[in-house]
Amino acid sequence: MRSEVSTASRSGYPLAVNGVPLMPLPSGALWWAEERTLLVADLHLEKGSSHARRGALLPPYDTAATLAVLARVIARLNPRCVVALGDSFHDRYAGERLHGADVETIGALQAGREWIWISGNHDPEIPGSVGGTRVSEIVMGPLVLRHEPRLGAPAGEIAGHLHPCARIVSAGRMFRRRCFAGDGSRLVMPAFGAFTGGLNVLDEAFAGLFAAPLRIHAIGEKSVYLFSRRNLRPD
Template sequence: MVPFSFCAQEMVLLEGSGSRPGALYWPREDALLVADLHLEKASFYARTGQMLPPYDSRETLERLAQAVRQTGARRVFALGDNFHDSAGPERLEPHAAGMLDALTRALDWVWITGNHDPELGTAAGGTCLAELTVAGIALRHEAHPNVTEPELSGHFHPRLEVTARGRRIRRACTVASETRLILPAFGALTGGMAADDPAILGALQPAQAIDALIPAQKRLVRYPLWRKAA
């Protein structure tokens, strides 16, 4: 776990496993934050004849439960596209449904709706909101451009590609400006967008600098993505 400062708050980035992203822990709120779980994505595609292994929800929830144990978090904020569609909770197989039920009963759980699950409702347990402000920081699915309020969001699935020792490495990352963070997609069946894609850089404007953040070996690695011209 790697601590860093964001908008006068201590935050902690959890290291993922391999190419899998970690989560964000907010000690002041005793809260774990994740984005873009896309639960039941495989079953969604199966309905159209694209057969994928039906274990994505179980894998994602197992990793999420591990992050809760690692941090001791008492709250979870899930920042949108929690299910691949609003009917996703109805397709959970019994094991995954039991895992999710245990988590939402044990924790103060808030689902922020996204573009994939705008009508999620209460079927998944917990509390469902369009967005929420906690300690002056807005929690929403997609970053609002041209705002200066502190903000945590997801939506873009940012990933960084770098060359290290002659090898091309691709890692999920958090993208940060001075007042806003875009979290990586946490779900097992989620792709990614280049962290320096114009859509991501534009969503974080106005900014002085935008960096990709990757926790590695108990330190925070910052990769510059964009700097405002002098």
């Protein structure tokens, strides 16, 4: 076995949606610097305990793990506003299973800033134990934020729901990575949650979403990397 020891590191490459410059982060979050607003999609809190209900006793730490990553991003950027783009909770009983310590963590993250929960198919109702504004979708300047992307939506839509990931050919090798998928006028964000899987951006679920050529920002260990369609492969 041969292995190159490398520490290549750089900041991610910015993207734009409907003319708004945004920075995709290796955590899977999206930073709108102008508005000091942080976007995250598909946290799927309490997914572990949801599986436990059906007999697969997965570690009950996914909520804490997801919140810990989110806390690091928030501590670094100190956003004025955080928007969660739906499926923040894995099912409608997640609130009952949510650990007291995790409720406190969410409270601490929300302190001193605006917090918006957009509802998704997994969480039509956000648990009452947590604070924040509940909406079904929201318009912010030239952007529309919602959970599920809509076919033929006007420019400016940012959504989640699909958990995009990409199979990428790079330097002769194949990689599978979570990614941001967009065409300049709209964007689908990767799932942020610790236990969330991914769906290939070339899957038919994405068909018809993008009018202009697809660009994906793939999440690496240390940065986010831009690729075009020709580097992508189906599953």
